[in-house]
Amino acid sequence: MSTEDQDDALFKALGHRVRRQLLDRLKAGPQTTGGLCEAMPQLDRCTVMQHLRVLEAAGLVVVERRGRERWNHLDALPIQALQDRWIGPYAAHAAAMLAGLKRAAEDGQPQDRDKALPG
Numbered sequence: 269m270s271t272e273d274q275d276d277a278l279f280k281a282l283g284h285r286v287r288r289q290l291l292d293r294l295k296a297g298p299q300t301t302g303g304l305c306e307a308m309p310q311l312d313r314c315t316v317m318q319h320l321r322v323l324e325a326a327g328l329v330v331v332e333r334r335g336r337e338r339w340n341h342l343d344a345l346p347i348q349a350l351q352d353r354w355i356g357p358y359a360a361h362a363a364a365m366l367a368g369l370k371r372a373a374e375d376g377q378p379q380d381r382d383k384a385l386p387g
Contacts, residue, residue: 281326
């Protein structure tokens with residue numbers, strides 16, 4: 269799977285509220301599929317399993333079978349990769365812009381766009 273395909277799968281997985289709720293539950297530790305179903309009584313077992321399959325396809329959940337039980341483990345590495353690839357660089361750019369704006373405001377210097385306004 270290409271990096272772009274992996275990113276698409278990750279964004280798809282994170283794009284649904286139920287899947288984010290499942291990840292929040294798994295953050296506390298591994299859980300069985302049955303335990304996750306019990307924790308989300310508003311959803312039927314089939315729906316929970318479909319969401320878990322999407323999370324597994326995105327690499328966010330690793331499944332371990334123990335006898336008849338299916339244990340779901342959170343793998344946070346794809347989220348860290350998302351942070352490194354997307355969130356960090358965009359946040360750094362925004363922070364630099366805000367720091368420049370703050371400096372200009374504290375120095376009392378008009379911004380470039382203010383210089384362009386007639387008046």
